[in-house]
Amino acid sequence: MQITIDIDDPMPIFSQLVAQIKQAVAAEKVKPGDPLPSIRQLANDLDVNSKTVSKAYKLLERDAVIQSRGYRGTFVHPEAKDNCHIDLKAWMTIQFEEFISKMKDAGVTDSEMRITFSHVLNDK
Amino acid sequence: MWIEFIFYIAFFSQILLISYHYPKRILRRMDYIFEHCPADKYAKLYPKGYEKTLEGKVLYKLLNIIIMIIGLIVFVTLIIANHLGNIELKDIDFLPFAFGMLQALPFLILEISALKQFKLMRNLNDQTKRQAELSPRSLFNYVSPVRFLTAVIMFFACSIVMFSFNDFKISNEIGILVGSMVLCNGLFIGLGYALLRGKKLDPHQSPEDRHKATTAVFRSYTSISILVSIFFIINRCVDYYSLDIWEPLLNSLYWQSVVLLSTGAMLKLTKLEEVNYGVYKTNASNQT
Numbered sequence: 001m002q003i004t005i006d007i008d009d010p011m012p013i014f015s016q017l018v019a020q021i022k023q024a025v026a027a028e029k030v031k032p033g034d035p036l037p038s039i040r041q042l043a044n045d046l047d048v049n050s051k052t053v054s055k056a057y058k059l060l061e062r063d064a065v066i067q068s069r070g071y072r073g074t075f076v077h078p079e080a081k082d083n084c085h086i087d088l089k090a091w092m093t094i095q096f097e098e099f100i101s102k103m104k105d106a107g108v109t110d111s112e113m114r115i116t117f118s119h120v121l122n123d124k
Numbered sequence: 125m126w127i128e129f130i131f132y133i134a135f136f137s138q139i140l141l142i143s144y145h146y147p148k149r150i151l152r153r154m155d156y157i158f159e160h161c162p163a164d165k166y167a168k169l170y171p172k173g174y175e176k177t178l179e180g181k182v183l184y185k186l187l188n189i190i191i192m193i194i195g196l197i198v199f200v201t202l203i204i205a206n207h208l209g210n211i212e213l214k215d216i217d218f219l220p221f222a223f224g225m226l227q228a229l230p231f232l233i234l235e236i237s238a239l240k241q242f243k244l245m246r247n248l249n250d251q252t253k254r255q256a257e258l259s260p261r262s263l264f265n266y267v268s269p270v271r272f273l274t275a276v277i278m279f280f281a282c283s284i285v286m287f288s289f290n291d292f293k294i295s296n297e298i299g300i301l302v303g304s305m306v307l308c309n310g311l312f313i314g315l316g317y318a319l320l321r322g323k324k325l326d327p328h329q330s331p332e333d334r335h336k337a338t339t340a341v342f343r344s345y346t347s348i349s350i351l352v353s354i355f356f357i358i359n360r361c362v363d364y365y366s367l368d369i370w371e372p373l374l375n376s377l378y379w380q381s382v383v384l385l386s387t388g389a390m391l392k393l394t395k396l397e398e399v400n401y402g403v404y405k406t407n408a409s410n411q412t
Contacts (some may be wrong), residue, residue: 001258002331008252023257037260044323045226045256 001029005046013048017056022084025065025076032081036066037076063088127369128206128213132199138220139195142227146387147188150234153396154181161401168328169404172246180237187230195223214368220376225380231387240323250338251325254357257331261320266335275349279309281351282412289360301356308352312345330400340393347385351378 003020005013024030036042039057043050043089057074064083068074077083103113163174198219207212251409283302290298294367320337329337355378362371 002255003258004253004255006253021258029256035260036258037256041261041321042256044321046254047323047327048254101169 005048007048013046013052014056014059017042017053018059021056021060022065025080027085028081030076032076032078034076036076038073087113129365131213131373131376133248134373134380135202135220136199138224138227138376138380139192139199142224142383143188143192143195146383146391147184147230149391150387151181151185153391156161156396161404165406166401167406168245168248168405169401171241171248177305180234184230184234187233191227191230194226213372217368217371217375220372220379223239224376224379228383239325242327245321246327247346251327253329263316263320264344266339267346269344271343275346275353278350278353282356283348285357286360289364301360304312305352305356312349316342316345328403330403333399337394337396342387343393347389348382351381351385 001024003024005016005020009016011019021030021036024089027029029058037045039053046053057066057068060123061068064077065080066074067077072092100113108119157169158178159167163170202211202216202219206213282305286301287293287299319341324334326334339392355374358374359371362368362374
């Protein structure tokens, strides 16, 4: 199974990696428990910075599509096929839309929301 | 007398094998590429330009011819000197090795030139699409565990044998022998690691060709590692049992075996007819 990235694509490289690995899982080209290449190997093969691959792996791990088992390496998560369809970004957009609409109904202005959001985010 | 005769055959074979046979096969491979992949259609294969590559080929051929002539002169001189009783086999134990080093020079230049070519290929590579395998590479994808374990066991067996000949005492001689063995195997480990985890040398090479080339290299490394261990054991036996007269013959055979297992194996395992040259085409955008 091969993945291809395009460095001229407007989509960030880490997003291309996340999307392609999720596609490979969805198409059952990689199966639960299958080992994945190390960050260094993938970064060297694609000739990209290892931080880019690391970021993609962290996002995939957060979405429970892959799992890291320490020195043994990184593997496809047992529930990967179900989890790869979960779109956190889409879910987040819906949550924000609902929240913003509630705030607007209560009379909160856009700038108040921005400042408060920024404060809360910085305090976390 | 018969040992001398066998040595002459071995030394003559060393001259022909390393300075005539293998260079001829390599030159034939170069011709095959020049013929099947012309520079105007396969520009990526000639990052230095066609003329420069051709110059390299001529230089390689010339160097090997000069070394072969030197070898033949040495060979004839040896026979005459030995016939006249001016020289004995035990006096020339270094000769097959020293001449072997000279014979290795064109191969070394070829390797360095190939590395430079790959670097230039990487610098000139303007492909925006890049591919990678979504599976981890491990040593045992390329070499069987039995072969690898044999090399490891031979390394330890050789170390024990060398120490046992010295009553398990550490001396300068043993230190140098063990040190050179560790250095040789360490070099293989380092190069092997770079092949497994490092960057692709050839940016255009297809994954299948990369797999084949890496397999050939790992097989060659393990074979040479085993051979080095065997050679060191034999070398210690020769010293211990005062078989000095055998040393030049064994050195010549050892050197030929090294070339047979490295260059010979590489030529055998990487068949030019099976290489995907499409990736080197001037307008090839995809790697497969």
